[in-house]
Amino acid sequence: xxxxxxxxxxxxxxxxxxxxxxxxxxxxxxxxxxxxxxxxxxxxxxxxxxxxxxxxxxxxxxxxxxxxxxxxxxxxxxxxxxxxxxxxxxxxxxxxxxxxxxxxxxxxxxxxxxxxxxxxxxxxxxxxxxxxxxxxxxxxxxxxxxxxxxxxxxxxxxxxxxxxxxxxxxxxxxxxxxxxxxxxxxxxxxxxxxxxxxxxxxxxxxxxxxxxxxxxxxxxxxxxxxxxxxxxxxxxxxxxxxxxxxxxxxxxxxxxxxxxxxxxxxxxxxxxxxxxxxxxxxxxxxxxxxxxxxxxxxxxxxxxxxxxxxxxxxxxxxxxxxxxxxxxxxxxxxxxxx
Numbered sequence: 001x002x003x004x005x006x007x008x009x010x011x012x013x014x015x016x017x018x019x020x021x022x023x024x025x026x027x028x029x030x031x032x033x034x035x036x037x038x039x040x041x042x043x044x045x046x047x048x049x050x051x052x053x054x055x056x057x058x059x060x061x062x063x064x065x066x067x068x069x070x071x072x073x074x075x076x077x078x079x080x081x082x083x084x085x086x087x088x089x090x091x092x093x094x095x096x097x098x099x100x101x102x103x104x105x106x107x108x109x110x111x112x113x114x115x116x117x118x119x120x121x122x123x124x125x126x127x128x129x130x131x132x133x134x135x136x137x138x139x140x141x142x143x144x145x146x147x148x149x150x151x152x153x154x155x156x157x158x159x160x161x162x163x164x165x166x167x168x169x170x171x172x173x174x175x176x177x178x179x180x181x182x183x184x185x186x187x188x189x190x191x192x193x194x195x196x197x198x199x200x201x202x203x204x205x206x207x208x209x210x211x212x213x214x215x216x217x218x219x220x221x222x223x224x225x226x227x228x229x230x231x232x233x234x235x236x237x238x239x240x241x242x243x244x245x246x247x248x249x250x251x252x253x254x255x256x257x258x259x260x261x262x263x264x265x266x267x268x269x270x271x272x273x274x275x276x277x278x279x280x281x282x283x284x285x286x287x288x289x290x291x292x293x294x295x296x297x298x299x300x301x302x303x304x305x306x307x308x309x310x311x312x313x314x315x316x317x318x319x320x321x322x323x324x325x326x327x328x329x330x331x332x333x334x335x336x337x338x
Contacts, residue, residue: 005134006112006135007030008031009031009032010032010138010139011148012033012251013034013099013103015265015268016250016253017142017251018103018106019268020275021109022062022109022111023275023276027276027280032113032114034113035114036116039099040096040100040103042096044167044202044230044232045167045202046165046264047093047094047167047194048190048263049066049091049266052266052270052337053265053266053267053269054090056269057269061105064097066091066093066194067092067174067193068089069090069177069193070085071085072333073176073179074180074183074319076184080319081319081329084330084333085334090337092179092193098265114131116131117131120151121247123152123246128245128247130148137284138248139247139279141272142253143253144233146249148253149253152244153244154239154240156237156240157237159238161206161236162206162233163206163233164233164235166203166229167202168230170224170226171224171225172197173196179191179193182216182217183309183318183319184214185312185315186205187206187209189211189214190204201221235259236258237255239254241288242288246284248275248284250268251267254291257298257306258303271291274294275287275291298336301336305318
């Protein structure tokens with residue numbers, strides 16, 4: 001008889017990994033989380049929880065402090081298109097605040113922890129071993145450049161166009177009840193209120209980001225104390241598959257399109273539910289189809305918007321067209337917010 005240290009080994013203690021652990025505990029599975037860093041861990045992130053993702057988190061007993069936002073606004077050259085969410089507000093939450101809330105809830109649910117870095121994975125027909133732990137299943141939630149993904153032979157490549165993200169916090173009163181996306185010729189700036197006197201600004205671009213690309217936003221932030229810059233990329237990661245035997249991928253490790261539509265954390269939480277459904281049913285292969293279903297709208301809309309906004313001519317038209325077609329803009333916002 002094969003013995004196990006746990007039913008599930010989760011590699012990566014970020015939002016995707018911890019949401020996976022919580023879903024597993026709800027099903028009665030024993031869980032070990034492997035994470036090399038002491039929490040809470042900060043990283044480049046837009047920090048906006050869409051209404052659907054926020055609902056998934058509260059169902060898991062996680063209700064992080066933050067600032068509500070009512071929808072999304074596109075801003076450029078004094079033009080503004082905005083749309084409200086139909087199903088309640090989203091929430092701007094500092095990455096460290098979200099991580100701390102998820103970690104506290106996971107520990108309340110008797111999740112075990114190991115501080116280690118996974119560099120190798122061994123598996124057979126009955127289980128998986130990594131970081132000295134033998135488990136029936138392994139879920140990798142270890143980011144864009146996942147070491148587990150490489151260890152089990154799942155291929156990934158950086159897609160085009162190659163874009164990068166850099167985020168800073170600015171100590172300034174939040175001025176909008178919307179997440180604002182400021183557009184320029186060279187990139188976009190996401191502005192998310194996360195505390196009454198703090199906003200996060202994430203710039204997405206192909207080159208070195210510069211706040212001067214967004215004159216109106218630069219004026220608003222003039223003189224404000226600013227935190228350190230945190231970066232990530234290339235953003236688009238094309239992953240060949242999400243399942244290799246008893247190893248399954250969630251979150252950024254499973255593939256990523258772009259941060260342009262801003263729902264990465266919400267998608268990771270939804271993927272966590274799908275991966276545990278597949279594990280509980282002893283049908284890991286079913287997760288591939290479930291992942292495509294969960295991420296379909298995000299992938300189609302994000303890819304279409306990234307490609308459409310790449311040429312300078314159409315890029316300049318994004319905000320004007322959005323102001324002229326409010327029903328279409330509202331539809332897109334609510335598809336992504338659900």
